[in-house]
Amino acid sequence: MKTKILLWGFVLVLITGLAAGAYWRQHRPQIIVLDNGDKLTLLGVTYGKHHAPPAEKKKPAAGARRGQGPQAFNTANNALVVWIRQEHPASQWPNYQLYLYDKANTACTGSSGNRSSYGGGTNEVVAAEFDSFPRRQGSLILRIQEWGQGGQMMNEKHFVVSNPARGPFEKWQPEPLPATKTDDDFSVTLTKLVAGADLPYQRNQEDADDAMNKGMAATFTVQRNGGPVANWQLVSVESSDATGNHASSSGIQNTWQGDNDSVTYQAGLWADESAWKLRAEFSQQSDFASNELWSASAIPLEPGRQQDYWNFANNFFNNRRSITNRAVAETDLGGVHLKIFAAKQFTDQQMGNGEIDGGVHIQATPSLPAGMQITLVKVTDNQGGEIQSNGSGTSGNGTSTIYSYQLRDLGGLTNLNVTIAIHKSHFFEFTVKPEKEKP
Numbered sequence: 475m476k477t478k479i480l481l482w483g484f485v486l487v488l489i490t491g492l493a494a495g496a497y498w499r500q501h502r503p504q505i506i507v508l509d510n511g512d513k514l515t516l517l518g519v520t521y522g523k524h525h526a527p528p529a530e531k532k533k534p535a536a537g538a539r540r541g542q543g544p545q546a547f548n549t550a551n552n553a554l555v556v557w558i559r560q561e562h563p564a565s566q567w568p569n570y571q572l573y574l575y576d577k578a579n580t581a582c583t584g585s586s587g588n589r590s591s592y593g594g595g596t597n598e599v600v601a602a603e604f605d606s607f608p609r610r611q612g613s614l615i616l617r618i619q620e621w622g623q624g625g626q627m628m629n630e631k632h633f634v635v636s637n638p639a640r641g642p643f644e645k646w647q648p649e650p651l652p653a654t655k656t657d658d659d660f661s662v663t664l665t666k667l668v669a670g671a672d673l674p675y676q677r678n679q680e681d682a683d684d685a686m687n688k689g690m691a692a693t694f695t696v697q698r699n700g701g702p703v704a705n706w707q708l709v710s711v712e713s714s715d716a717t718g719n720h721a722s723s724s725g726i727q728n729t730w731q732g733d734n735d736s737v738t739y740q741a742g743l744w745a746d747e748s749a750w751k752l753r754a755e756f757s758q759q760s761d762f763a764s765n766e767l768w769s770a771s772a773i774p775l776e777p778g779r780q781q782d783y784w785n786f787a788n789n790f791f792n793n794r795r796s797i798t799n800r801a802v803a804e805t806d807l808g809g810v811h812l813k814i815f816a817a818k819q820f821t822d823q824q825m826g827n828g829e830i831d832g833g834v835h836i837q838a839t840p841s842l843p844a845g846m847q848i849t850l851v852k853v854t855d856n857q858g859g860e861i862q863s864n865g866s867g868t869s870g871n872g873t874s875t876i877y878s879y880q881l882r883d884l885g886g887l888t889n890l891n892v893t894i895a896i897h898k899s900h901f902f903e904f905t906v907k908p909e910k911e912k913p
Contacts, residue, residue, distance in 0.1 A: 510622060557599060571618070574607045611640065641717065662694050689739055694754075705760045708726060708728060713752055813839075819884045845899050
């Protein structure tokens with residue numbers, strides 16, 4: 475009898491130990507150490523419109539400021555929020571981007587915004603928001619792309635995140651392609667939509683097949699008054715699916731082939747869905763009507779630092795004295811008051827080498843209403859030679875918007891001539907099933 479009791483005691487101890495080990499492996503914190511030594515710990519996830527940080531089972535590591543713990547916040551729409559504690563040296567702020575993947579690595583989406591619960595010190599809790607993710611799956615893969623002296627690098631390790639918003643969801647019925655939609659005298663036919671297409675640029679240069687480097691390829695035929703036109707093209711796409719995902723296009727590249735506008739762009743949705751809803755915006759690129767145009771001459775070109783150019787909108791809206799708010803030309807166009815400020819020629823970059831040499835800022839008050847676009851039609855020098863624009867950005871404060879345009883080859887110039895158009899877009903909605911790119 476004593477032998478049996480001892481044997482059963484040993485079995486119970488063994489079972490208890492195995493159970494404790496399994497529980498610990500299942501509930502142990504997930505930690506990733508970046509190449510520079512920064513430490514990231516996954517605290518948990520929340521879903522909905524109200525987000526409160528998960529309770530930690532142990533005290534925060536040294537470096538966290540007392541009385542300034544993680545704060546709850548609200549999002550406008552239902553979102554997935556991943557909570558991460560980051561630990562780093564005081565002189566070094568972690569530099570990385572988070573991406574959510576499905577388990578099969580067919581698509582991914584980046585965080586739409588990060589909120590640091592408190593700044594300073596060496597220890598913060600960060601909340602990363604995701605508007606779209608593979609909601610039908612039980613678990614998600616969270617990968618980390620680091621930014622360092624060697625460029626962009628994907629960390630070999632990843633977090634596994636439980637999906638708190640798993641279905642069931644309805645399934646939408648797609649319409650067959652080609653599909654034609656009309657708006658006034660304008661019509662667009664979508665003939666092809668492919669998911670997983672190669673993009674003309676790579677965000678992960680270590681793995682060409684990474685879902686981060688894949689996007690959408692679409693083909694449209696554009697007509698006006700029954701005839702083909704080539705001066706209108708796709709400028710944005712809003713995609714949604716039946717699970718509640720929403721994604722805005724980025725990195726749109728248009729290539730005209732005959733009467734077809736072949737487009738590639740990043741999406742952030744999953745092609746396994748039965749259908750996507752696309753809201754495609756087409757905008758005119760040239761041949762504007764005279765009442766849509768404004769030309770301003772002799773815009774002065776002043777010396778300035780690149781930092782001053784990039785910080786212009788922030789300084790302007792905050793009434794910083796470090797910039798001159800005086801407009802050098804202004805007018806009313808399309809119900810909007812426009813101001814042009816003196817253009818900047820960078821003093822901290824070699825001129826005339828085909829790179830970005832400066833830029834110009836334009837303010838629109840009030841901000842353009844939905845469905846309206848502002849286009850920098852042309853920039854010329856004193857002799858009428860055309861100046862190339864390469865990239866633009868916007869920044870607003872709710873009542874007005876600053877448009878920033880980067881310019882090339884400004885060496886030796888003293889002033890510029892600028893032509894702007896304000897014009898109306900056309901919108902078209904499709905419910906379609908994307909094809910998958912064939913290997």
